Amino acid sequence: MSEDFYNAFATSPTTPASIAQNMNLENETGTLQKPPKLMSIEEYYGWKDRFENSVQANHLRSWECILKKYVLPRTDLQVEKTISEFSEQERDMYKAEQMMISLLQQAIKEDIFVLLQHDKTSKSIWDALRVKFEGSDNMIKCKKALLKKEFDLFSSLPG
Numbered sequence: 001m002s003e004d005f006y007n008a009f010a011t012s013p014t015t016p017a018s019i020a021q022n023m024n025l026e027n028e029t030g031t032l033q034k035p036p037k038l039m040s041i042e043e044y045y046g047w048k049d050r051f052e053n054s055v056q057a058n059h060l061r062s063w064e065c066i067l068k069k070y071v072l073p074r075t076d077l078q079v080e081k082t083i084s085e086f087s088e089q090e091r092d093m094y095k096a097e098q099m100m101i102s103l104l105q106q107a108i109k110e111d112i113f114v115l116l117q118h119d120k121t122s123k124s125i126w127d128a129l130r131v132k133f134e135g136s137d138n139m140i141k142c143k144k145a146l147l148k149k150e151f152d153l154f155s156s157l158p159g
Helices: 002-010 016-029 041-058 060-067 088-107 122-134 137-155
Strands: none
Touching: 041 060, 041 088, 041 122, 060 088, 060 122, 088 122
16 A cells, blocks of 8 residues: 555556657747747748747737837947947847847757748748748738639639
């Protein structure tokens, strides 16, 4: 009896399979400390919504850097300020931008991230990711036109 009691607490109830399942779930949904991870190209459309929701819920100020491109503050002479010259508000925005870049770097698998062409701002990374997976605005229009044409051809078939 005492041995059963000991085994109930001393042995680990988690198996390697359940640990792997937890890691996959954590990568898919994210946690409070880390965003959902984009592991493959096929997951982009579902990941995008989960990532947006996660960041907006936990780092709203950083999400604003995606909506409006962050630009480093400049002096009166139009020279970029150093961090030590930032006002308190400029520091907050700089920190939010760096947080968003960090979240994107954590969320996007390295072999996907290196394919993106960007200028190292969070908005450019986000836009490059969108173009990579969804295509440019022109490409999207062409895809829609092609789908409509295929549908019209299919609809006109007898039977």
